[in-house]
Amino acid sequence: MSLLIDSSASNRVHTCFGSRCAAWVANSAANDTFAHEVAHILTNFLVLWDQSSSDPSHSTDPANLLASGGIRSVPSTVAQITAPGSTFDRIAPIQVTAMLTSEYSQSEVPEPDSAILLTSGALLIIYFVRAKTAAR
Numbered sequence: 001m002s003l004l005i006d007s008s009a010s011n012r013v014h015t016c017f018g019s020r021c022a023a024w025v026a027n028s029a030a031n032d033t034f035a036h037e038v039a040h041i042l043t044n045f046l047v048l049w050d051q052s053s054s055d056p057s058h059s060t061d062p063a064n065l066l067a068s069g070g071i072r073s074v075p076s077t078v079a080q081i082t083a084p085g086s087t088f089d090r091i092a093p094i095q096v097t098a099m100l101t102s103e104y105s106q107s108e109v110p111e112p113d114s115a116i117l118l119t120s121g122a123l124l125i126i127y128f129v130r131a132k133t134a135a136r
């Protein structure tokens with residue numbers, strides 16, 4: 001079991017207990033901080049891009065999403081975050097690969113209609129079990 005806390009900041013934290021991770025930020029944190037914390041989890045706390053010599057989880061590239069809050073170029077609006085070429089919250093291709101192959105990534109999100117079908121089937125089973133039990 002490990003507890004990993006980002007920097008010594010009190011307004012942002014990512015935590016892992018074994019393989020279960022969580023991230024939370026205070027509303028006083030920079031507007032890209034939650035994405036930064038989730039990126040730590042998805043990259044397994046290895047930045048993989050312009051790695052800081054003293055901290056393997058943070059990048060020395062201020063444009064990178066995983067640069068520490070002290071040097072990161074923080075966008076003032078979400079619209080400033082764009083595809084490659086942006087100066088804000090960039091994710092290097094090697095980081096994209098790590099995130100997509102993370103144990104926390106899923107290749108597919110279930111479609112809403114399959115969730116409805118599954119729920120309907122479960123409700124029918126419950127209905128029939130209750131009806132059978134009531135008939136006894």
Ligand SMILES: [Zn+2]
Nearest residue numbers: 006036040068
């Ligand atoms: Zn961080």
